[in-house]
Amino acid sequence: MQENNTLPITINKAETSRLDQVDFENLTFGNVFTDHMLTCDFVDGKWQTPVIKPYGPLTISPGARVFHYGQAIFEGMKAYRDEQDDVWLFRPEENFLRFNKSSKRLAIPELPRDVFFEGLLTLLRMDKNWVPKGYGNTLYIRPFVFGDQVGVSAAPSGTYKFMILLCPVKAYYAGDVKVLIAENYSRAANGGVGAAKAAGNYGAQFYPTSLAKEKGFDQIIWTDDCSHQYLEEAGTMNVFFRINDTLITAPTSDRILDGVTRKSVLALAEREGISTEVRKITVSELLEAAKNKSLKEIFGAGTAAVISPVSGFGYKDDFFELPSQEDSFAKRMKKSLLDIQYNISKDPFNWTLKV
Structure with missing residues (x-):
């Protein structure tokens, strides 16, 4: 452009x-x-x-x-x-x-x-x-x-x-992060300003995040405001879940920010032949995938952190450590993004603008 x-x-x-x-x-x-x-x-x-x-x-x-x-x-x-x-x-x-x-x-x-x-x-x-x-x-x-x-x-x-x-x-985060799934707090509500980058959205996150940090976690995976059963965002980032070889992320809504990095990951995954699903995902589905070992990766996606891999997540009194992946989608997506951003590889999407 x-x-x-x-x-x-x-x-x-x-x-x-x-x-x-x-x-x-x-x-x-x-x-x-x-x-x-x-x-x-x-x-x-x-x-x-x-x-x-x-x-x-x-x-x-x-x-x-x-x-x-x-x-x-x-x-x-x-x-x-x-x-x-x-x-x-x-x-x-x-x-x-x-x-x-x-x-x-x-x-x-x-x-x-x-x-x-x-x-x-x-x-x-x-x-x-x-x-x-x-x-x-x-x-x-x-x-x-x-x-x-x-x-x-x-x-x-x-x-x-x-x-x-x-x-x-x-770099925003030095390494992998541990996240806690929210049981009582939500980032935003239906009809609210969750889809906007309103300053108040972020101020309201600090208290529940501080509670998670007291328990040894770095960030929160936010759940919906009504049932607290649908996974939405991770901290200040959109979040992706790899179940088997499919990348899943929640659809945007009044509650979920339409992240630029999120959209870019979806486009890159499609170009690289990675299966993607934009759909609601529940806490129970994630727990079941963790227990049966089909959950391979979780990572956040945002401008500041780019791609932030999750090493494990907590829910209630349980902690689930994620396995190390030789073919990590997080690493692949991060390299593909950075190579375009630093003009190392060609930009097939016309995403970059020379200053």
Whole structure:
């Protein structure tokens, strides 16, 4: 895919770069930011001219409605540097479409395409040197928008701020994870905002996840809000189950995020001749598959973690360790994805965009 720049953007460059102050070998995910950030305000019923300026704090009223009613959504993307020092984005169109889908669900004005793409590409070109080289190293991209009108009346904000931050990162998870199947908590409910990347979705996960961590688990596999019998997502990721040689993942819904990595895994699996099923899967089916040894793998799929294999899962008082697989679908999918993202192999899907 290609993008052409036509949008006026106000640019205020940083006087000096902080690049030489960063230890790229010891990065904590999401804690280090590049020299610049993008901001764009929604005022008087329209989005204004985007501004790129040095990264720094904001001045915002404590009465801003985002603090009181949670009108905030975000996206997660990455930029990848190949061996020729070119930088690539992966399926940014999907992120843009989902960004506006999330905005609409939270009564936030949709963002014009040129503001999103031209703002992002201009920012990336300015901070291109921050994109780390090396397989597994990336520049994490965080577009977000929040309501900043002052007032504590329960109504949508009349003004908004759109921003993009950039963070050089290494792997999100260092190794395999252990997960606990939720018995009482759900990530989202029917008719709710589970299909949106709403900030509140993630804040609500922290407490049940902390309870799981007290028991020695890394994350939760969420179950449905009514019966707690249908498996939905794993932590902040979509989740795949390999039973025999079939990959199974839950269908998207009001409760389940339409993940970009999820869709990519399904497309890659189909290309590689791996059987896939997009359908509901129950806790009892998973337990039976674990007991009869037909359950071969579980892995999470998401932008931050890419593919995160699960070493075992807990349910009630039982723990099921998963066997090591020589022909691991998780490893195959991760390699296929990363090879496209780092421009190592051809992109037959036209997923990548050169910055």
